[in-house]
């Protein structure tokens with residue numbers, strides 16, 4: 001049997017390679033930080049990590065993780081409701097709710113699980129999910145697991161959202177679902193308009209703040225802070241794997257009845273292991289840090305503005321951003337690949353994205369800023385962009 005299947009897979013893999021869609025993995029031999037070392041020995045500046053607040057290799061978080069290993073052990077060997085809940089888990093859930101101004105929080109092994117386990121228990125056949133066309137894969141999968149009727153609106157298109165809401169008036173409950181920040185353009189969900197539409201058409205809102213929490217808003221509370229809408233969104237999901245330390249873990253935070261019900265019925269919570277204490281304690285430390293001061297958030301905002309200013313004055317075509325994601329538009333897939341490869345030779349690690357990850361003819365290089373970057377790092381990056389831009393005829 002396997003012979004046939006092996007041949008089938010080998011062909012499928014070859015097709016991926018021929019189409020230029022094969023994803024290789026570059027091996028890093030240092031911790032995740034601004035300057036990393038590749039297995040080739042080359043040292044490069046990292047501009048493609050989700051380490052927005054620069055905490056992935058933060059000494060205080062490492063100490064908090066070590067401390068919990070000593071006081072609370074290594075693994076939980078249980079799901080939460082059997083014997084997998086420590087005092088630390090309850091503390092972290094409370095701190096996350098305080099940070100977002102919500103009522104309660106439920107932890108998951110990943111945001112992928114938070115999104116995978118949120119729709120199916122909450123909504124049924126007579127309900128409606130109205131979802132942005134560019135929502136994250138985990139939202140799409142979560143929606144697939146749910147029996148509710150599905151409506152889809154074009155990315156951040158509020159007119160289309162209104163049309164879908166009108167169509168969904170026949171349903172019992174309506175939930176609008178959107179990423180807070182969309183990862184390819186760095187644009188933000190128009191929460192102000194979404195709230196008005198939700199009011200008008202009697203709908204609830206769920207925001208996935210994975211790319212926006214820690215980043216968007218003056219103090220990094222996310223899209224609800226940007227639009228002055230703390231506590232007004234029923235459900236927020238997020239990750240500990242990006243701005244908040246970058247290790248692993250996800251959460252859903254929001255209305256207390258929703259969270260309570262998820263603890264009873266959400267399958268990735270009920271049937272998957274509890275987060276290990278070292279991750280949870282480092283999470284507590286993270287939320288303490290980003291709640292008490294805005295040092296990291298301020299530095300990220302400063303870095304992003306600085307990069308955008310320098311790049312636009314050079315004449316690069318940039319998507320307007322409200323996050324730490326900066327899309328440098330090149331429009332041509334081959335050019336984007338070559339550009340990224342040449343930047344790596346200059347010691348700048350970024351990724352070129354093209355179809356099908358972005359629309360056809362919308363190839364770009366995505367640059368992600370971090371509080372871990374120093375001004376010299378950004379200067380070096382901009383200088384490399386200028387050089388390669390001229391070499392490849394992108395800049396005059």
Ligand SMILES: *Cc1c(COP(=O)(O)O)cnc(C)c1O
Pocket residue numbers: 109110111112113115136138179183208209210211238239240241248249250
């Ligand atoms: C990264 C991301 C996730 C997945 O987060 P994990 O915790 O790594 O599973 C989910 N949703 C969005 C919008 C993301 O950007």
